[in-house]
Amino acid sequence: MSIAPETFATVEVTTTRPLALFWERLRSDKIALAAFTFLVIVVLAAVFAGPITRLVAHPPNAQYTDRLDPVFGTPTGPSRDFLFGVDTVGSDVFARVLYGARVSLVVAIVGTGIAMLIGTTLGIVAGYYRGIVDTVISRTVDVMLAFPLLLLALGIASACSLGQGCVGGVIQPGMSTVIGIIVLFSWTYFARLARGQVLSLREKEFVEAARATGASDLAILGREILPNIVTPVLVYLTLVIPLNILLEAALSYLGVGINPPQASWGQMIAEATPLFDSAWWYFLFPGVALVLTVLAFNLLGEAVRDALDPHMSKP
Numbered sequence: 001m002s003i004a005p006e007t008f009a010t011v012e013v014t015t016t017r018p019l020a021l022f023w024e025r026l027r028s029d030k031i032a033l034a035a036f037t038f039l040v041i042v043v044l045a046a047v048f049a050g051p052i053t054r055l056v057a058h059p060p061n062a063q064y065t066d067r068l069d070p071v072f073g074t075p076t077g078p079s080r081d082f083l084f085g086v087d088t089v090g091s092d093v094f095a096r097v098l099y100g101a102r103v104s105l106v107v108a109i110v111g112t113g114i115a116m117l118i119g120t121t122l123g124i125v126a127g128y129y130r131g132i133v134d135t136v137i138s139r140t141v142d143v144m145l146a147f148p149l150l151l152l153a154l155g156i157a158s159a160c161s162l163g164q165g166c167v168g169g170v171i172q173p174g175m176s177t178v179i180g181i182i183v184l185f186s187w188t189y190f191a192r193l194a195r196g197q198v199l200s201l202r203e204k205e206f207v208e209a210a211r212a213t214g215a216s217d218l219a220i221l222g223r224e225i226l227p228n229i230v231t232p233v234l235v236y237l238t239l240v241i242p243l244n245i246l247l248e249a250a251l252s253y254l255g256v257g258i259n260p261p262q263a264s265w266g267q268m269i270a271e272a273t274p275l276f277d278s279a280w281w282y283f284l285f286p287g288v289a290l291v292l293t294v295l296a297f298n299l300l301g302e303a304v305r306d307a308l309d310p311h312m313s314k315p
Helices: 018-027 031-049 049-056 093-129 130-146 149-160 173-200 205-212 217-253 265-275 280-308
Strands: none
Touching: 018 265, 018 280, 031 049, 031 093, 031 280, 049 093, 049 173, 093 173, 093 217, 093 265, 093 280, 130 173, 149 173, 149 217, 173 217, 205 217, 217 265, 217 280, 265 280
16 A cells, blocks of 8 residues: 655745845835935935035025115025025025035034944943943943033033134034034943943853854954844934934034034024024024924934834834
8 A cells, every 4th residue: 555645835935135124114104205205305405505506596605795685784585596585694595505404414424423333332342341341431431421411512612613623623613523522422322222232142142152163252243243233223323313413503503513604504593593583584494404304314213213123113
């Protein structure tokens, strides 16, 4: 008696790459897509501010005094030649809003990126090696976080706003000062985040297995630890960038950030505040640009967090 072989149905198993899965989740969030689209427009406008102003506006620092009110010398509002009106010295507000976007994005992204690299590296070292290294780094973070951010930032910016700069002239007034302040106060948050992640990973089975095979600490950190903390660090990066855009705007508003003639949204809002009743456009356009950019970053950051870690998604 022969036994007929059983026929097994074959099931094709398909796997989705993490990047494709992330994009699929992000694409399903219409608010996130709108925020992403807006940010792409802002970035393109900042990058191509020069060609755009040559086509539809004027140089950002050119002064068209003939556009000021002939009696009172106050700014005039939007027109066909000046889409967003002019400021107190006759400069094109539209052009300065575009160049202000470039300043805000460069300062926030560069400063936050440097802070992320420094803080993540120190956090990984502290969490993995522990001991005296962890104590020194953690106590330094605690001390830095104890300082009032805005007050200390104002003091540093004021000290570096003089003509010779500070730190022996290494940090000059303007963008480099603001970037330095962002790095100084932002690396601590990334260090604390990375340290906490590494502390929870260093005793995992896959790390112990790597140690058992004789892998070096550098290999373990690069191959086992780092890939597993990239997601929370990147999510936090998208949430810190808008905070640093606001920090730059606050410092410029208070007169210790970006200095004229370089354009900054915070600086423009400060100049427009006393003229709000008579020159509303000068306050409105940079203010709206600042609010929408920060809001878009926040919405995109939350969507990225939910897409990368669905367990944190809202019900």
